[in-house]
Amino acid sequence: MGGQNKHVVFDIVGTCISYENFFEALEARLGPKLNPLGIGTRIFGYAWMEAAEREYTYLSLSNGYRKVFDVMRSIFYRTLWQAGIAEPRKLVSDEDMEFVLDSYRGLKPREGLAECYSKLREAGFTVWAFTAGDTERVSNYLKKGGVEMPSENFVSCDDIGIGKPAPESYEHILGKFDKKGLEAWFAAAHMWDASAARRSG
Known part of the structure; x- marks a missing residue:
């Protein structure tokens, strides 16, 4: 894997x-x-x-x-x-x-989040977080749900100075992946976010 x-x-x-x-x-x-x-x-x-x-x-x-x-x-x-x-x-x-x-600042994870991430990782996926929120606050949300997100797999729009749904924001994430044999998915509850990610590659 x-x-x-x-x-x-x-x-x-x-x-x-x-x-x-x-x-x-x-x-x-x-x-x-x-x-x-x-x-x-x-x-x-x-x-x-x-x-x-x-x-x-x-x-x-x-x-x-x-x-x-x-x-x-x-x-x-x-x-x-x-x-x-x-x-x-x-x-x-x-x-x-x-x-x-x-x-x-005290928002809580949805039920089953830790299990979801765990199953994806067991299946060989690298799980990433991409947020418009600040790194410290959103990282704490995940920790409350029993999810540890490595800093190298966590990207905040605050850090790159470009907000979603600008194509450049999604391209920033794609730029971190090796293009050879790439299988990449974007998961969002917001249709505008998911569709913008798809159009950006």
């Missing part, structure tokens, strides 16, 4: 790691403030993440790369305003925002 040139590159957050801890923190901290206004915390959280992902991506594509957390902070109050809260800073505080963002 040692001579096999087989690789599986995993997106991590949202694919291998669940967002549930984030949604629970939103409900606990902001639920009493948002629910009486008819704004569900789950849909607010989804809108916040989706808007942040769009801003993050557009910034990266225009050579203005910023870390995901910085983008999330910058649009928190704007997302509340878009949800219909005329004066969001009177309703919630920076402390509320940081509480919820802190919960994002």
Whole structure:
């Protein structure tokens, strides 16, 4: 098996790691403030993440790369305003925002993750992590699930300064593989991520 040139590159957050801890923190901290206004915390959280992902991506594509957390902070109050809260800073505080963002640092692995990686490695695949998140935080997510990811198989967009789905980000990963006899797969729960990886080789 040692001579096999087989690789599986995993997106991590949202694919291998669940967002549930984030949604629970939103409900606990902001639920009493948002629910009486008819704004569900789950849909607010989804809108916040989706808007942040769009801003993050557009910034990266225009050579203005910023870390995901910085983008999330910058649009928190704007997302509340878009949800219909005329004066969001009177309703919630920076402390509320940081509480919820802190919960994002505590996201948990999906059930069966360690077994999945183990079976792939036993079958001769090298398992990779490719994330828009920062290395320390996302590595800790994996460790909580009993998964050790060698540093040489872990790639963060923060380190290369190019966000997904820019073709150059996937090409960076492909550039690490020997092309002879290569079998490479990309695994992501997000269709845009998987399709962009496929189009990039």
